[in-house]
Amino acid sequence: CLPANQERFADGRLVTVQFHPSAQVVMTAGHDRSVSLFQVDGIRNPRIQSIYLEGFPIHKACFSVDGEQVIATGAHHKMFFVYDMMSGNIIPIQKVRGVEERFIRNFEVSPDGSLMLLTGTSGYLHLLSMKTKELISTMKINGRCTACAFTSDSSKIYSYSKEGEVFIWDVRSRKCLHKFEDEGSLEGKCIAISKNDQYVACGSASGVVNLYTTDVCLKESHPKPVKAIMNLVTSATCVTFNPTTEILAVASCETDEAVKLV
Numbered sequence: 001c002l003p004a005n006q007e008r009f010a011d012g013r014l015v016t017v018q019f020h021p022s023a024q025v026v027m028t029a030g031h032d033r034s035v036s037l038f039q040v041d042g043i044r045n046p047r048i049q050s051i052y053l054e055g056f057p058i059h060k061a062c063f064s065v066d067g068e069q070v071i072a073t074g075a076h077h078k079m080f081f082v083y084d085m086m087s088g089n090i091i092p093i094q095k096v097r098g099v100e101e102r103f104i105r106n107f108e109v110s111p112d113g114s115l116m117l118l119t120g121t122s123g124y125l126h127l128l129s130m131k132t133k134e135l136i137s138t139m140k141i142n143g144r145c146t147a148c149a150f151t152s153d154s155s156k157i158y159s160y161s162k163e164g165e166v167f168i169w170d171v172r173s174r175k176c177l178h179k180f181e182d183e184g185s186l187e188g189k190c191i192a193i194s195k196n197d198q199y200v201a202c203g204s205a206s207g208v209v210n211l212y213t214t215d216v217c218l219k220e221s222h223p224k225p226v227k228a229i230m231n232l233v234t235s236a237t238c239v240t241f242n243p244t245t246e247i248l249a250v251a252s253c254e255t256d257e258a259v260k261l262v
Helices: none
Strands: 014-019 025-030 034-039 047-052 058-063 069-074 080-084 089-093 107-109 115-119 124-129 135-140 145-150 156-161 165-170 176-181 188-193 199-204 209-213 227-229 238-241 248-251 259-261
Touching: 014 058, 025 058, 025 069, 034 058, 058 107, 069 107, 107 145, 115 145, 124 145, 145 188, 156 188, 165 188, 188 238, 199 238, 199 248, 209 248
Parallel strands: none
Antiparallel strands: 014 025, 025 034, 034 047, 058 069, 069 080, 080 089, 107 115, 115 124, 124 135, 145 156, 156 165, 165 176, 188 199, 199 209, 209 227, 238 248, 248 259
């Protein structure tokens, strides 16, 4: 296949590549301060449009669940942008009342599309309404949070700390249901939950990705992984399951071509 973004290669590093939830469209975003959308036909992959955010190198961009918005956070900003694809408006969210953070970088959108979770510093997790972008509640873990994931029904959040602990939160009550230690993890990097909520994958700085079953994670504080994937030699910076939970992709952004499909 041709490169998806062949009609407009980015000038800087790409940080996000994501398929639209319902259309044959792919989005790219990166350090060159732009978000681009391409129609993926496999023949020409024509560019639909690019938006430019001046003075805003993008750290992460993501489609909303209904595919009508793109949310983009910056590399060193406390504000973030919402791009409304229906109206073509770019809406800056200058400050979320109640969120005192120097930077807003990492976030997750809940699968039901109602919530946005901002990962703050010092272990703070800020839960926002996706509709209004206003703060609903703040939770806190011990240590620093490096990655979060929602379960497929949006009822729980798994937050992974730099110290290798995983905290499981109930979204409705915002209470911590359980916590467990990721076996052998010196520094937590990324986490993913399979679409059928059967498995949790935790990737660490050593490159090891541990695969657990969720029922064991909810009960035990030192669960045994069903499998430890040792193929990466640099930090595991991305783990993700395919929609049918048959394949787990593990990747590292620290070296070229460090992608494994398990």
